Amino acid sequence: MDRIPILKMGRYLLVTIQVDLLDQTALALQDDLSERIAATAAQGVLIDISALEIVDSFVGRILASISGISAIMGATLVVVGMQPAVAITLVELGLSLDGVRTALDVERGMALLNADGASRSDH
Amino acid sequence: MKPENARFDNVLNAAPEQFLKSWLAEAALSLDNVSIAKTAPHDAQELLASLQEALRADADVTRFDDAKWSRTRTVLSELSQSRAAQGASAGETNYFVLAIKKPFFAGLRQALDANPQAAFDAVLAASALIDRMAQWTATTYQRSRENVIQRQQQELLELSTPVVKLWEGVLAAPMIGTLDSSRTQLVMETLLQRIVETGSELAIIDITGVPTVDTLVAQHLLKTVTAIRLMGADCIISGIRPQIAQTIVQLGIDLQGIVTKATLADALSLALKKGGWAVSRPVR
Numbered sequence: 001m002d003r004i005p006i007l008k009m010g011r012y013l014l015v016t017i018q019v020d021l022l023d024q025t026a027l028a029l030q031d032d033l034s035e036r037i038a039a040t041a042a043q044g045v046l047i048d049i050s051a052l053e054i055v056d057s058f059v060g061r062i063l064a065s066i067s068g069i070s071a072i073m074g075a076t077l078v079v080v081g082m083q084p085a086v087a088i089t090l091v092e093l094g095l096s097l098d099g100v101r102t103a104l105d106v107e108r109g110m111a112l113l114n115a116d117g118a119s120r121s122d123h
Numbered sequence: 124m125k126p127e128n129a130r131f132d133n134v135l136n137a138a139p140e141q142f143l144k145s146w147l148a149e150a151a152l153s154l155d156n157v158s159i160a161k162t163a164p165h166d167a168q169e170l171l172a173s174l175q176e177a178l179r180a181d182a183d184v185t186r187f188d189d190a191k192w193s194r195t196r197t198v199l200s201e202l203s204q205s206r207a208a209q210g211a212s213a214g215e216t217n218y219f220v221l222a223i224k225k226p227f228f229a230g231l232r233q234a235l236d237a238n239p240q241a242a243f244d245a246v247l248a249a250s251a252l253i254d255r256m257a258q259w260t261a262t263t264y265q266r267s268r269e270n271v272i273q274r275q276q277q278e279l280l281e282l283s284t285p286v287v288k289l290w291e292g293v294l295a296a297p298m299i300g301t302l303d304s305s306r307t308q309l310v311m312e313t314l315l316q317r318i319v320e321t322g323s324e325l326a327i328i329d330i331t332g333v334p335t336v337d338t339l340v341a342q343h344l345l346k347t348v349t350a351i352r353l354m355g356a357d358c359i360i361s362g363i364r365p366q367i368a369q370t371i372v373q374l375g376i377d378l379q380g381i382v383t384k385a386t387l388a389d390a391l392s393l394a395l396k397k398g399g400w401a402v403s404r405p406v407r
Contacts, residue, residue, distance in 0.1 A: 079353075079355075080355060081355070082353050082354045082355065083319070083354075084312060084315030084316050084318075084319060084350075084354065086353075087315060087350040087351075087353040087354045088308075088311060088312070088315070088350055090350075090353055091346045091349050091350045091353070092346075096349045096352075096353070097353060100353075102352060102353055102354060102355035103355035104318070104319075104322055104324060104354065104355040104356060105322065105355075108324070108355065109355070
């Protein structure tokens with residue numbers, strides 16, 4: 001079974017999804033990601049889904065729950081590069097992913113994480 | 124040839140000039156349109172010719188959907204299409220076909236004066252055939268009118284959904300006309316596509332041209348805003364007129380979480396501020 005690679009870049013974890021997300025792969029990603037957040041004490045997680053062209057309600061729900069898990073473990077989740085068709089599908093499915101932060105591309109997502117990290121270190 | 128076909132053919136052939144004249148006189152009773160009155164003799168001749176051809180080819184008069192009637196059907200389709208395009212009413216177009224009954228029945232009566240039984244049967248068969256022809260005409264007439272409406276709807280959709288670039292990283296979609304689900308879908312798709320293409324971080328939806336905002340329209344707007352947020356861009360809704368603001372509050376529609384501005388200018392100045400731009404006028 002395919003596993004989605006999780007890369008560590010400084011204080012952040014980087015996940016780029018390049019294949020169609022099957023239910024099993026999505027569940028495995030959720031497991032792996034929570035392990036890695038705990039192991040590396042990451043401050044932020046960036047998921048790039050620009051190559052993802054099809055989503056269903058299950059994958060949408062997994063995204064929402066990954067966001068919840070990261071929030072509980074103290075990491076900010078940013079989802080970047082969502083395709084128009086994917087966004088429309090999620091809205092039609094009624095999944096507005098309210099807690100999830102979004103950005104247009106990886107660069108802007110990183111900027112968002114950095115800004116977040118900076119404001120956190122202020123306190 | 125079947126005896127019935129031969130009988131009909133004789134009636135049509137006995138005095139073609141007279142037949143056409145009587146037919147057109149009857150049809151003219153419900154014809155107001157001048158340009159159609161001009162083409163009517165030609166249409167009648169064409170239809171008559173196609174009828175004769177089918178009758179001589181031994182077409183079954185009880186089955187108008189038979190292949191042998193195909194030329195008659197084509198003539199009728201063309202007739203109803205051209206009349207629909209010229210703005211004739213459905214009634215006028217139909218009556219033109221039905222008017223053939225008058226000379227037809229008169230001819231049958233003349234031919235079968237001695238035999239009332241046969242005359243009745245012939246009239247019944249002829250009437251059924253002409254009714255089927257009229258029905259076919261009505262159907263194609265309606266279909267061609269529907270095509271016109273559909274094409275116009277499509278053109279309207281395409282006309283009314285432009286997405287313009289207002290500033291570096293700022294897109295605007297001015298909405299004009301009532302928002303229904305197909306319009307919203309199209310606007311949403313074009314706007315999201317343009318956000319991806321241009322990498323814009325802010326989209327302004329201007330609803331100055333939307334006459335009314337009810338709960339359904341508000342729901343459509345909310346969907347669009349959510350989709351834009353999911354993609355990682357921000358959205359401002361501008362052009363909320365005083366009446367619309369009152370309606371939204373009275374209906375209890377919740378637009379919280381959405382940035383709204385009264386005019387497009389306000390929205391643009393907010394967009395510039397968010398993007399770190401400052402506009403100043405040099406002192407003169």
